[in-house]
Amino acid sequence: MKGHFVSFEGIDGSGKSTQARRLCDYIKKKLKRDCVMVREPGGTPEGEKIREILLDKNSKLTPESELFLFLASRSILTSRIVIPALKQGNFVIADRYSDSSLAYQGYGRGIDLEIVKNGNRIATYGIRPEIVFYIDIPVEVAMKRKNYSDRMEKEDFLKRVREGYLKLAEKYGYFKIDGTKSTEEIWKMVKAAVDDLIGGEEI
Ligand SMILES: Nc1ncnc2c1ncn2[C@@H]1O[C@H](COP(=O)(O)OP(=O)(O)OP(=O)(O)O)[C@@H](O)[C@H]1O
Ligand SMILES: [Mg+2]
Known part of the structure; x- marks a missing residue:
């Protein structure tokens, strides 16, 4: 069985x-396959410590140090969890991966995209998701779903990130989904794409 x-x-x-949780349930229950869910930053004990630094409001990080922390977490996650799971033929679902660094540290924080790409190459050992599900949503809609203390600053930042994602989606052929649709409608699209990906394999 192929990973x-x-x-x-x-x-x-x-x-x-x-959607990631729903897909993992589907893989396990309906397809009777192991599913490994990983989240970024985090996913390993060391990565979770890095996550704490990144999410701590008192951390005074530079854009570059933020990039390096994400890459450090990704490198550990990839070598210890993702690559071994794929070798065992498991289905791996990443809740954010290398493309987040391009959108957030590249477009959002203004770090040269080539630097981010090179960092990703080191941290991922060259592996790429077979499908990048990009859920596109206007910043205003996303902001309504969450509570932020620093709304104005967050809004400007997320607008740059979304613009970045839209450009990346064109360039790299992400599977783009309209995130304002219902969770059910989005799930149908995700499911169809995954069924297509594994179609014909022995399950
Ligand atoms: N299609 C949808 N329509 C309306 N609300 C949704 C939809 N999908 C998710 N939500 C709701 O929006 C909120 C954010 O969803 P979720 O946590 O899945 O987003 P996320 O992209 O993982 O966010 P984060 O990047 O902060 O982890 C949740 O309250 C969730 O129930
Ligand atoms: Mg989330």
């Missing part, structure tokens, strides 16, 4: 975790 790797991308509140 598979897909990721979910999109701005905060776009519905990534909702």
